[in-house]
Amino acid sequence: MQQELKDIIAISRTLGADTNLTQGGGGNTSVKTDDGEFMYLKASGSALKNMSSRKGWRRLRIAPILATLKNSTAIKKDMVFRERQIAQLLKKACYDNTTANAQPSIEAQMHALLRQYTIHLHPVAASPYVCSRQGKVVIEKLFAREKLPPLWVPCADTGYMTARKIARLLPGYRREHNALPKILFLQKHGIVINTDTASSAIALTRRVIKTCQRHLGPLKVKPISAPTAGDVTAARKAIRQALAPNKTKIPTIKHYFDKDIARLLAQPDIAKWCKIPPLVPHEISYSGGMPLWIDEIDPQHITRKIYQSLKRTGKQPVSFLVKDIGLFVVAPAAKSRTIKDVVTAGLVIRQHLDQLGGPDPMTKRQQLFTNTVYAYSHS
């Protein structure tokens, strides 16, 4: 096996196993070959932690990927046609003998622009900065002594359009610092770290996250104690009745209660955080937004809440955070755990937004892009 492939698998499995760094199939990694001709890149839709010698990656030629950024007039304007065109171009750039023929990550262009080892994640500790009004200013202060300070990338459609934005920002950064940035903060999205070795990429990722975490500070509340089995059953029954009053078939309702959820339920502002609209694309594509807050175990009360939420968001909620009892996820078993990870991370992120000037959620336009395009072509 080529060393670069060994490296991308090791990096992906090491970082991907930590739900504080990425949740569900989010995040992506790449390693370029020494001659700069090829790039191993995470495949779309699969989780980083599941990458292996046989699956979860593609090997692509770099030149045709960069060409899509240089000849951008050849790229379609309409967002749906554009994304389809880009997906086809990426597939054509693949040069390997993987049997699954998976789609490469839609963030291929961004990876192509950066150093040999590139890591893109959605860390819980970094997300409050990219999703708040004052996050950029605080980031500048926190990393002021960095030889290569972070590059802040204003929000753009995930994938190709974000790469185009980065491509426009890089020449100015190079002029000022005589090098490429090693740390990028993508507004309303996540972080990107890129270096020249596998070990330094992991080390820098951990250092950036530590700095972000230290400033946010620890959670000061005491977690609530675990609910009784009777309470869990009663809450599940009420949710089931509210969702399917005529006993129509609905997916499994799974209950979750862990340290994070116990702490979140102890927070006086938790109801408010559940109402904050999606902050980043993966909250839409993997979880359908934050859970519906339920403070009364009564089917009628829950029905009313579902109706209000439908009016507000246009979507049926798939997760419910019930006061004193825990998180309930209504989804097929294979998706349940991912939804739990994404909404728990989303709520932990939300509790830090006020200290950073308040939330800066996705606009309607950004949500539309995610709902129409990104939902089917994951990072």
Ligand SMILES: [Zn+2]
């Ligand atoms: Zn991402």
